[in-house]
Amino acid sequence: MNANIRRALFQGCIVLISLHTATAVAGSPTSTPRRVASLFLAADEVLVAILPLDRLVAVTAMADDETMSNVVGRVPSSATRFHRADVERLIALRPDLVVVSEFNDADFLHLLGRSGLRTHRFEGVHSIAGIRRAIISLGRAVGETRAARELVARMDARLSRLETRLAGAPRPRVLYWSSPFTAGSDTAIGALIECGGGVNAAREAGVTGLAPIGAERALAIDPDATLVNAPDEESAPLSRHPSLSHLRAVRQGRVVAVPTRHLVALSHHAADACVFVAHALHPDRVSGVVDD
Amino acid sequence: MIESRRRGIVLLSLGLALACATLLAIKVGSVSLPPWAVARSVLDRFFPWRLPGAGLDEIGEVILWDVRVPRVLLALLVGGGLAIVGAALQSVFRNPMAEAGLLGVGSGAAFGAVLAFQLGWAAQIFFAAPMAAFVGALGATLLVYALSHLMGRPSLSRLLLTGLAVSAFAGAATAVLLVATDEYRVKTVLFWLAGGLEGRSWAHVQSGAGFIIVGSLALFALSRPLDVLSLGEEEAASLGLRVHLVRLTILGLASLVAGAATAVAGSVPFVGLVAPHALRPLVGPRGRHLLPAAFLAGALLVILADVASRCINTRIDLPLGSLTAFIGAPYFLLALRGSEGRE
Numbered sequence A: 001m002n003a004n005i006r007r008a009l010f011q012g013c014i015v016l017i018s019l020h021t022a023t024a025v026a027g028s029p030t031s032t033p034r035r036v037a038s039l040f041l042a043a044d045e046v047l048v049a050i051l052p053l054d055r056l057v058a059v060t061a062m063a064d065d066e067t068m069s070n071v072v073g074r075v076p077s078s079a080t081r082f083h084r085a086d087v088e089r090l091i092a093l094r095p096d097l098v099v100v101s102e103f104n105d106a107d108f109l110h111l112l113g114r115s116g117l118r119t120h121r122f123e124g125v126h127s128i129a130g131i132r133r134a135i136i137s138l139g140r141a142v143g144e145t146r147a148a149r150e151l152v153a154r155m156d157a158r159l160s161r162l163e164t165r166l167a168g169a170p171r172p173r174v175l176y177w178s179s180p181f182t183a184g185s186d187t188a189i190g191a192l193i194e195c196g197g198g199v200n201a202a203r204e205a206g207v208t209g210l211a212p213i214g215a216e217r218a219l220a221i222d223p224d225a226t227l228v229n230a231p232d233e234e235s236a237p238l239s240r241h242p243s244l245s246h247l248r249a250v251r252q253g254r255v256v257a258v259p260t261r262h263l264v265a266l267s268h269h270a271a272d273a274c275v276f277v278a279h280a281l282h283p284d285r286v287s288g289v290v291d292d
Numbered sequence B: 001m002i003e004s005r006r007r008g009i010v011l012l013s014l015g016l017a018l019a020c021a022t023l024l025a026i027k028v029g030s031v032s033l034p035p036w037a038v039a040r041s042v043l044d045r046f047f048p049w050r051l052p053g054a055g056l057d058e059i060g061e062v063i064l065w066d067v068r069v070p071r072v073l074l075a076l077l078v079g080g081g082l083a084i085v086g087a088a089l090q091s092v093f094r095n096p097m098a099e100a101g102l103l104g105v106g107s108g109a110a111f112g113a114v115l116a117f118q119l120g121w122a123a124q125i126f127f128a129a130p131m132a133a134f135v136g137a138l139g140a141t142l143l144v145y146a147l148s149h150l151m152g153r154p155s156l157s158r159l160l161l162t163g164l165a166v167s168a169f170a171g172a173a174t175a176v177l178l179v180a181t182d183e184y185r186v187k188t189v190l191f192w193l194a195g196g197l198e199g200r201s202w203a204h205v206q207s208g209a210g211f212i213i214v215g216s217l218a219l220f221a222l223s224r225p226l227d228v229l230s231l232g233e234e235e236a237a238s239l240g241l242r243v244h245l246v247r248l249t250i251l252g253l254a255s256l257v258a259g260a261a262t263a264v265a266g267s268v269p270f271v272g273l274v275a276p277h278a279l280r281p282l283v284g285p286r287g288r289h290l291l292p293a294a295f296l297a298g299a300l301l302v303i304l305a306d307v308a309s310r311c312i313n314t315r316i317d318l319p320l321g322s323l324t325a326f327i328g329a330p331y332f333l334l335a336l337r338g339s340e341g342r343e
Helices: A003-026 A042-052 A087-092 A106-116 A129-139 A144-168 A188-195 A214-221 A229-237 A272-282 B002-027 B035-046 B058-093 B103-117 B128-148 B156-180 B185-195 B201-223 B225-227 B233-238 B243-265 B270-282 B289-311 B319-343
Strands: A034-037 A057-059 A080-081 A097-101 A119-122 A173-176 A179-181 A210-212 A225-228 A256-257
Touching: A003 A179, A034 A042, A034 B128, A042 A097, A042 A129, A042 A144, A042 A214, A042 A225, A057 A097, A057 A106, A080 A087, A080 B103, A097 A106, A106 A119, A106 B058, A106 B201, A106 B289, A119 A129, A129 A144, A129 A188, A129 A272, A129 B058, A144 A188, A144 A272, A173 A179, A173 A214, A179 A188, A188 A225, A188 A272, A210 B233, A225 A229, A225 A272, A225 B156, A229 A256, A229 B225, A256 B185, B002 B035, B002 B289, B035 B058, B058 B156, B058 B201, B058 B225, B058 B243, B058 B289, B103 B128, B103 B225, B103 B243, B128 B156, B128 B201, B128 B243, B128 B319, B156 B319, B201 B243, B201 B289, B225 B243, B225 B289, B270 B289, B270 B319, B289 B319
Parallel strands: A034 A057, A034 A097, A057 A080, A097 A119, A173 A225, A225 A256
Antiparallel strands: A179 A210
């Protein structure tokens, strides 16, 4: 073997060793993360369902908020609660994986990456199909693919039973209202209306995403029912709204006040929210509040 | 002689205060790092000798060097840059209320950043928001310049009024974008608009430092023409100064520095107003004294405001821009009251 080949082989070995060392320090992207931190409520909810709880080292503080969370009391007290994305405390926890939302900006993720933290985005949760994909993808990222698939199967089974009960029922046109915003196509709330046995009136009117439409347009849409956030309805009922009190749906008492934890359910708990809305829109077909 | 000594004392005091504030900012954070270990880590990095005792562990090193130090350096650069721009513009416009906002920098940057968030670039592409903010800031300044030159060489008042109009237009466009922005994303956008250094890394320092340091040095190099310009356009022209060219150069440099600072930190108001205004009675109006003093004072103000934003409430990072406004606005009202009392 001549000297040049020996030198090339030696340098190649050095490069391979360096690469191996670098990967070991940063954590192999394919290794199962033992310590998982979550910075997104929907991910908190999924992780509680699919992960052995001793592996969950951090969740959002919202996980303990009764108005927002579907997992109150289920996250062990040993897990750190994050009120904000505090990078220093996050690094100090030494998580193997940080689950973030699609709303975290790329610069923040870059800083986490530079600090040696692996991240996974829980994203695309604007529809039931999107939630399904996000759960499976998160399950794969934390090494719990089977548990994630089982969770999705349970959610699908509930939704399938709900669909069977709603089959053939007339679907009321439902308008979501959060003064002056509504939810059009490509929104989780739009998906909630549809899976609860309604037709999203804002989507029909050509609204995309969460958009302001104003009271005048809401009156013109003239929905069969309106969907509102329960705390908003408690503090300022639509029946006392200067213009929306004239809506046919409001006059007929077809205002569905949905608890916030259902409205923001971007996890498998979306199925509970669908059942809740279905019960409100079709009480003759779906009994119980969140029971199927 | 006495004035010269006073200037020296002021500059020295500012330098010492800035050094202390920098050390404090490096020490303070949501994770407690032992001061001795921090000192040891800093010395290890820059000097050949080692302090006795335990150093930081691996996690502490990451927190110190990848999170805290870039944040503090960025605060220093942003504060210094905005203050030196304020000092330069106050001389150009001969108005102690002048700052980078008059050139449309803040509103242009806000429009660019909000556009990046609205289109989803900020979530997907690294550095998209600062880059879009920088382009927005420079775009607004160029628009101010082009519009004010439509009817020949503009007077200072035409520049000012054009700046106000462009700022108002960019503000209105930003409001439209905000309304159309996804509800969940709005909080991130508002946090950017309110100014802050959370989540900034060495990449932000590296990209902002070039513009801020070079631009600040260039403005300092132009301190003599700035002094002449502050006498008034006609007087400056009679002294042989190429008024239009010098003014254009200073405005261009000011936009670059303020644009870079706003791009990496969002809106940090009042620094460009307060720092030069407070220093002028102490070091005098001449650029070669006022500009470096303003840089040090601006850096000091933003570093302390950033420390306060991290420590006042551990549950949320208070917006840096709100804190500088909380400090700056009362100061300005007091200064205004003082000046009216003297009149």
